[in-house]
Amino acid sequence: MSRSDVLVDADWVEAHAGDPGVVLVEVDEDTSAYDKGHIRNAVKIDWKADLQDPVRRDFVDRAGFEALLSERGIANDDTVILYGGNNNWFAAYAYWYFKLYGHDRVKLLDGGRKKWELESRELVTEVPHREKTSYHAQEQDASLRAFRDEVVASIGNKNLVDVRSPDEFAGRLLAPAHLPQEQAQRGGHIPTAKNVPWSKAAEEDGTFKSDDALRALYGDEAGLDFGRDTIAYCRIGERSAHTWFVLHELLGQPNVKNYDGSWTEYGSLVGVPIEVGDGK
Amino acid sequence: MTADGCGAPAGGAQVSAAADAGSQAVVQGRVTRNGSAVPVGYARLLNSGGDFVAEVPLGEDGGFRFFAAPGSWTLRVLAPGDVRAERVVSADLGKVTELEVAV
Numbered sequence: 001m002s003r004s005d006v007l008v009d010a011d012w013v014e015a016h017a018g019d020p021g022v023v024l025v026e027v028d029e030d031t032s033a034y035d036k037g038h039i040r041n042a043v044k045i046d047w048k049a050d051l052q053d054p055v056r057r058d059f060v061d062r063a064g065f066e067a068l069l070s071e072r073g074i075a076n077d078d079t080v081i082l083y084g085g086n087n088n089w090f091a092a093y094a095y096w097y098f099k100l101y102g103h104d105r106v107k108l109l110d111g112g113r114k115k116w117e118l119e120s121r122e123l124v125t126e127v128p129h130r131e132k133t134s135y136h137a138q139e140q141d142a143s144l145r146a147f148r149d150e151v152v153a154s155i156g157n158k159n160l161v162d163v164r165s166p167d168e169f170a171g172r173l174l175a176p177a178h179l180p181q182e183q184a185q186r187g188g189h190i191p192t193a194k195n196v197p198w199s200k201a202a203e204e205d206g207t208f209k210s211d212d213a214l215r216a217l218y219g220d221e222a223g224l225d226f227g228r229d230t231i232a233y234c235r236i237g238e239r240s241a242h243t244w245f246v247l248h249e250l251l252g253q254p255n256v257k258n259y260d261g262s263w264t265e266y267g268s269l270v271g272v273p274i275e276v277g278d279g280k
Numbered sequence: 281m282t283a284d285g286c287g288a289p290a291g292g293a294q295v296s297a298a299a300d301a302g303s304q305a306v307v308q309g310r311v312t313r314n315g316s317a318v319p320v321g322y323a324r325l326l327n328s329g330g331d332f333v334a335e336v337p338l339g340e341d342g343g344f345r346f347f348a349a350p351g352s353w354t355l356r357v358l359a360p361g362d363v364r365a366e367r368v369v370s371a372d373l374g375k376v377t378e379l380e381v382a383v
Contacts, residue, residue, distance in 0.1 A: 030337065033337070085337055086335060086337075087335070114322060114337075117320055117321075117337075117360065118321075118322075118358060118359070118360050119360070120320075120360045120361075165327075165331075165332075165333045165334070166327065166331065166333075167327070167333065167349050172349050173349050175347070176333075176334045177325050177333050177334035177346045177347055177348045177349070197331065197332065199331075199332035200331075200332075204324075204358065205358075
């Protein structure tokens with residue numbers, strides 16, 4: 001798999017956003033960002049209202065995903081181009097989510113909304129009209145998603161990559177520094193996890209670093225064993241989706257899972273081992 | 281503001297009063313150019329080692345806000361036109377540290 005299979009740049013989007021069979025989708029952490037202005041022809045998916053079950057802590061089920069994509073006018077053979085704010089965190093999360101439900105034709109806009117905005121490219125408020133489709137999803141691909149029991153069993157025998165900031169990893173903060181400090185019951189990290197903050201994979205403009213730089217980051221610097229299976233986690237699974245994208249889609253690592261329960265779940269489990277302090 | 285996302289709240293959402301900092305160490309402020317708000321851009325928080333910690337888009341009033349750990353931080357602003365500006369700022373528990381960044 002090459003970068004062109006999973007990434008497009010802004011010039012490509014400007015040239016192809018209106019093509020038949022191409023659907024641009026904005027997914028943001030700030031769910032009002034789309035309403036203030038978005039890339040022409042883009043539709044919106046709300047990571048929370050659309051992708052999370054409203055009652056249980058889980059994703060919408062297969063039927064729910066089918067209903068969502070059908071309603072947004074996304075067909076099975078459409079190429080979906082995802083982008084969003086904050087260096088594509090939630091766009092990467094949606095990418096992983098689309099893959100989870102078997103949508104293969106999906107790519108990220110490299111640099112996302114940030115690079116687009118910093119380059120002063122056009123944003124519009126018109127919402128495009130798309131005819132409804134009859135989208136058919138697959139069952140969730142269990143090879144992409146880790147659950148807590150597997151995570152606990154992976155301590156010491158798989159790569160665990162904690163992609164949060166060093167202060168969160170050490171237990172000094174419970175959440176990223178732009179959010180109130182609450183959520184998990186305990187601070188710290190999963191024993192044996194390597195701390196490779198997601199941000200180290202991104203340039204300042206939000207684009208991904210080169211393959212060589214990424215391989216050096218996770219291999220030489222962080223000491224990941226590329227021969228082992230890997231589980232990435234953060235706090236709720238969207239920053240780790242960014243790292244999952246890097247390891248699985250850009251570097252082609254075969255067995256990489258995202259643990260979307262992440263620290264908000266692990267840090268509240270009774271009886272599991274926790275380490276605090278900076279990385280070893 | 282909710283805390284159930286890792287992501288950014290709307291940038292620039294202002295803490296209504298210093299008392300709201302509670303047990304948090306808040307760093308917040310506004311980015312301006314010639315006295316007017318810069319509504320498009322990003323504020324990044326870097327730790328004392330220069331590593332990235334968090335980023336928010338600027339609000340319509342040019343505002344930004346971080347809940348940091350106590351200590352010294354570098355605030356870096358990015359805006360269209362290759363604009364970059366940096367300020368070193370200190371965060372303290374229970375305190376809102378305010379700063380205005382003119383670019």
